[in-house]
Amino acid sequence: MSQQVQVQTQDQDMRARVEQVLETIRPYIQGDGGDLELVDIVAGIVQIRLAGACVGCMHSMMTLQAGVERMLKEAVPEIKGVEAMPF
Numbered sequence: 001m002s003q004q005v006q007v008q009t010q011d012q013d014m015r016a017r018v019e020q021v022l023e024t025i026r027p028y029i030q031g032d033g034g035d036l037e038l039v040d041i042v043a044g045i046v047q048i049r050l051a052g053a054c055v056g057c058m059h060s061m062m063t064l065q066a067g068v069e070r071m072l073k074e075a076v077p078e079i080k081g082v083e084a085m086p087f
Contacts (some may be wrong), residue, residue: 011041014078018046021075025068029054036068044080046072049087060084 015038022038029036034054039047048068054060061084069082 014076015041017076018072018079021072022048022068025071029063034060039085041079044078046079046082047085048082049085055087 018041019038022036026036030052032054033052034057035051036054037049037051039049041047046069048064050057050060050064054063057063064082064084069079072079072082
């Protein structure tokens with residue numbers, strides 16, 4: 001297997017694991033009228049777009065840092081952080 005194919009496979013695996021964690025979090029965020037979307041993963045940083053009630057909510061950054069980031073780092077140790085992406 002070439003190195004490029006191996007890196008792509010690892011990236012796809014990481015993305016799948018991140019998506020799996022987000023799927024477990026999503027119902028709680030949707031319960032408050034919000035939502036989140038995985039935009040990309042760049043150099044171990046998960047880029048997430050918040051939607052619905054999360055947009056403009058003063059607690060959204062706390063939710064990202066204390067909730068989403070913590071859970072992602074536990075499940076996917078390669079993750080270095082989470083950042084919110086604008087629309």
